[in-house]
Amino acid sequence: MVEGSFIDSGGHANNTIQIVEEVLDLDRAIGKALDFAAKDGQTLIVVASDHETGGMTINGGSFESGMVKGEFTTGGHTGVMTPIFAYGPGASEFGGIMENTDIHAKIYKLLFGEK
Ligand SMILES: [Zn+2]
Incomplete structure (x- = not known):
């Protein structure tokens, strides 16, 4: 981890x-973990966040300059949904929208089967 x-x-x-x-x-x-998993073929990589912090929003910039202007909206955690990415055996279990507390149950199921 x-x-x-x-x-x-x-x-x-x-x-x-x-x-x-x-x-x-x-x-x-x-990247290192993905390299290992690609060679190993038996390793599941799950990349997740438990929450977003700072509420950064992009409110300016231009394609010509290649720059964006960002601004924070808070100094705390937000309720913004965060992405989850998975690679390897069982990766399809982690698609769509889910509660972050479901991640544990899905990993448990993949390791040990249904409770
Ligand atoms: Zn925090």
Whole structure:
């Protein structure tokens, strides 16, 4: 298990640089895990978040400059839905919209069968 916890800290602090650096670090870790899973063929990778923090919205920018203008709407957690990505055996269990507490049950089912 790998956690990019400074994404949340950066959201609380409304610190875009901290968020971007942590997302890039997490992306590199996920890339390594995906490389392993592709070779192994028996590893399920699940990438999820328990919530969104900071409520960043993009409210400006241009294609010509390649820049966007973002603004935080809060220093706390929000109710915005967050994506889940999965790769490997059982990945199809994680599509659509679900409660984040369902992730545990789905992983349990894949490992041990129905309760
Ligand atoms: Zn938090």
